[in-house]
Amino acid sequence: MKRDIILAGVGGQGILSIAAIIGTAAVSSGIYVKQAEVHGMSQRGGDVQSNLRLSSAPIASDLIPFGKADMIISVEPMESLRYLPYLSPEGWLITNTTPFVNIPNYPDIEKVMEEIGKVRNHIVLDADQMATDAGSARSANMVILGAASPFLDIPLEILEEAIHSTFKRKGEDIVNMNLNALRIGRQAADAQMSK
C-alpha cells in the first residue's frame, strides 16, 4: 500500500488537522507515515501545503517527487491547481469550490473550475456550504477529508476513531460535528463517482 498526498490550502484553513487525522489513522493501522509541514512566515495568509506519505514499507523522502502524488486534497480551488506538477496521471484531485480571496488578482472562478475539470480524476464539492448547511461552518476541512476518504485505503471507521481521538479534548459536540461533516463529504464523493 502506498498513498502520496499533497494537502493544499491557505494558511489558517486547517490542512494540518486533515493531515493529523489521516496520520493518526494510518499509524493506528500500522502504516508508515511521513508528513512535511509548513511553519513560520508562509503561514500568514499565504499558500500552504503539506506532503503526507503513507506506505506499508518504510518511506525514504519527506517530500513527494513530481508526478508521483496519488491525490491532491485541497480546501481551496485555485490552490488545488498549484500542485499539478506533483499529481500522477492516474491521481485524484479532490477540492473545495469555495474560493479564499485575499489577493487582488484572484482569477475568475469559472476559469479555475474549468482548469480543475481538465484533470482526469476529480471530485469537486462546495464544502463550506455543505458544512454550513449541516450547522458546522468550521468543519469544511472535515467535509473535504470525507470526500477524499474513498481513495485513502484506510477504513472509514479508523478515520472516525482518529477524529474522535483528535477532537475529544474539545468535547462531545465538537467530535460529533466533525464526524457528521466527514460523513457528508463521503456521501458527496460516493454520489459523484457513481455518476
Next chain:
Amino acid sequence: MQKLVLLGDEAIAQAAIDAGISGIYAYPGTPSTEITEYIQHSKEAAAKGIKACWTANEKTAMETALGMSYAGKRTMVCMKHVGLNVAADPFINSAITGANGGLIIVSADDPSMHSSQNEQDSRFYGKFALVPILEPSNQQEAYDMVRYGFDLSERFRLPVMLRITTRLAHSRSGIETRQQREQNDVSLPENLRQFVLLPAIARKQYKNLLGQQQALISESETSGLNTYIDGTDKSKGIITTGLAYNYLMENFADRIVPFPVVKIGQYPLPVKLIEKLANECEELLIMEEGMPLVEEQLAGLLHRGIKVRGRLDGTLPRDGELNPNIVAVALGFTDTRGEEIPEIVASRPPSLCVGCPHTDSYLALNEAMESYSKGRVFADIGCYTLAALPPLQSINSCVDMGASITMAKGAADAGLVPAVAVIGDSTFTHSGMTGLLDAVIHNAPITVLILDNSTTGMTGGQSSEAFGRLKDIVTGLGVDPEHIRILKPLRKNHAENVQAIKEELSYEGVSVIIPTRECIQTLNKRMREKFKNKK
C-alpha cells in the same frame, strides 16, 4: 520503547528530556522554535524540573547553556542558522573552554529560505570552531544522535553541534524512544581555570582542541553514524549528507543503489571511508543538503585529484534545498514532472493578518511620511517585515535583528533626515537596545517605532522579554521622556496617530514611538481559552 509520531524538532526535544538534560535555552526562530516549545509544554520535563527558557537572544542562550555545562549538568541550546551568527562569539569560544556537563548546540538551517533572509550552512561554523557536528537524515536519527551527542560531549569535554534543516525540523514521522536517564549532579570542572580564556590559558586550551582533532576523525570513522554502503557499479561513488540520503533512496524503488555510497552523519569527515570510496570509484558525486562544504574539500582549488561532481560543477543546483527530482536529474533519470501549473494560478504571498495592529501602525506611518521623499524607513525581522509588499509598501530594509535602528542612525549621519526605524518589541530586546543607546549618545535625528504587539509573533506567539518593560527600557537608555509616545494603533485613532508621528519626525533628536496593541493571533487564542474555561 514507546513509539511516538513527532516532528524532527519534537524528536530532538524528547531525546533531550530522555538523555537527562537539566536546561534548554533558546530564542524563537523558524525552523528551531518547536524544540523548546515541546519541552515547555511537556509535563514530564516539568516534573523533572528541567528549565526551559526563552532568552533575550541567541547569545544569551548560548552563554547560559555554557554556564550550566560549567556546573556539570547537561544542557541544550537551540537557534535558527542566523541566530548562530548572534551566538557566534560564545559558540566559537566554547570550543576553547570546552564543556563540562554535556552541551549540544542545535542549529536549524533553512535552505531555500522558506522563512529566512539567507541560507547559510551551520556546518561551516562547526568546522570553524573545530567541534564535532552531527547531522541526522531522519527523525529517528535525530532522536538517537541527541543521546549519542551528549555522551560524545562528555567524553571529549567539548560542545557538540547538531545541525538540522527545515524539512527534518518540520516533518513528522514515527520514532522509538529509549530509556530515560537521570540528570547529572552539580560538579565543577577539575581545573577551575579551564573557562578563563586569558591568552596564556587560551593558547594551551586551543592546543588541546587541535590535539583532539585526530581522535574526533577516528570517532567519525567508527561511531556508525558515517556508513559505507557498497555497490556494484564503480563508475561513480556517491557521498550524501543529511536529507540528501533520503532523496537518493527515493530514486531506487527497491532502495538498492547500484553505486557505492558514503552516508555522512557526523563530522569531522571520516577520512578513511572517503578514501576507500575515492580509491574504488572513477568519480565522486557529492549530494549535500546545504552549501558545498564536503565538495569543496574534496575537489580542492586546483581540481587535481579524482573528478568531483556536485553543486560546484552544476550537476546539482548551487543554491536551495535538494529534493527527489533534483537528485533524479543529477543521476541522469528522466524527470517525472506532471501537468504544468495553469497560467491563471496567481501567487499568494503571506500577508499581515486581518485585524493586525501593525497594519494600523503602518497606515499612520505611510500618511505621516507623505510629505517626505521615499526610501527612509529601515525595518527589522518579524511579521512587520511583510509591509515591504503591497498594499502597504512601507519599508526599505530588513537585514538582521536590530539593524533598523542602527541603519537609520547611519543614514541620518549621512544626511537622510528624518530617518525612521521600525522594530518589533521582541526584536528590540533581542538586539535593538544597544543600537538605541548609540543613537541617544550621539543625539541622532531618528524616529524609532517599536511596534509592541506583546509577543514574538512570527514564530507563533512566544513570550516577549519586552513585555510591560518597553517604556522603562527606553527611558533608562536616555531617550527624552517628552519624545516617547505610546499610541494605540486602531483605525479610530488614525488621525491622532498620524499627527503624533508627524510631530516626532520633525524633532531633530531621538524619538521613540510605541504603538501598543496585542497581536490578533495571541488575542484570539487567549479569548478562546477564556471562553473554554468559562463553559
